[in-house]
Amino acid sequence: MKKWIGLAIMLLLVFGSVAGVSAAETKVIKMTAEKYHFTPEMITVNLGDKVLLEITATDTEHGFGLKAFNIDQNLPKGKTVRIEFVADKQGEFTFKCTSFCGWGHFGMTGKLVVS
């Protein structure tokens, strides 16, 4: 009987810690920016996720602006830029290019969905 209780507690600890670790896991999303779109154009994460964006502007300089999370980052051509934030707000948020890159610049947007 005691053995079972010990085993049950051990299992709880193991599963508890696994769940804890996965909740704190960083979601890494690789993106590219090029005239005139981001790939992917839609990012979906869970509320509370730590998000690490690795964005590479492939053709010219671009920018990554995500106002709701106070992010405005320049993306020099050919360089992978890492942007980290915590998705601590639920909803749909628009991100956009913040460095003028040509006639399609103002339509260079995407969406972050935090659910």
Ligand SMILES: [Cu+2]
């Ligand atoms: Cu641009």
